[in-house]
Amino acid sequence: xxxxxxxxxxxxxxxxxxxxxxxxxxxxxxxxxxxxxxxxxxxxxxxxxxxxxxxxxxxxxxxxxxxxxxxxxxxxxxxxxxxxxxxxxxxxxxxxxxxxxxxxxxxxxxxxxxxxxxxx
Numbered sequence: 001x002x003x004x005x006x007x008x009x010x011x012x013x014x015x016x017x018x019x020x021x022x023x024x025x026x027x028x029x030x031x032x033x034x035x036x037x038x039x040x041x042x043x044x045x046x047x048x049x050x051x052x053x054x055x056x057x058x059x060x061x062x063x064x065x066x067x068x069x070x071x072x073x074x075x076x077x078x079x080x081x082x083x084x085x086x087x088x089x090x091x092x093x094x095x096x097x098x099x100x101x102x103x104x105x106x107x108x109x110x111x112x113x114x115x116x117x118x119x120x
Contacts (some may be wrong), residue, residue: 003053005030006061007086009042015067028052044078046099 006019023030028047035043042068078084091098 002048003056004044005047005053005056006045006102007042008032008035008044011042016045016060016065019060019063023047024061026055026059028059030056052064093095 005023008018019099020030023045029049029052030045030047033041033044033046035041047056104114
């Protein structure tokens with residue numbers, strides 16, 4: 001029976017490619033379902049055999065742990081180097097975007113507080 005290994009919603013292309021390569025390197029039979037054209041499903045990677053599914057999940061867990069550690073190390077290095085994005089750097093790079101986001105936040109707060117202001 002088929003087993004869902006990885007839902008591809010919000011998965012970067014490089015991660016999906018690395019998972020496919022991992023499965024190929026370990027001779028695990030898999031297939032993919034394509035994303036739905038209306039965005040209801042994002043596609044997935046499925047393992048065909050139940051015996052391979054357990055091994056594939058273990059390999060995926062190890063891969064994701066390594067990816068998480070690499071990502072954290074890169075983030076820590078960027079913070080030490082001063083190249084990590086900050087609020088001030090984003091304001092300098094794209095001020096209009098930051099202003100629009102702040103206006104939207106203030107709008108949501110105003111709409112949320114509007115009934116309380118009318119009451120009192």
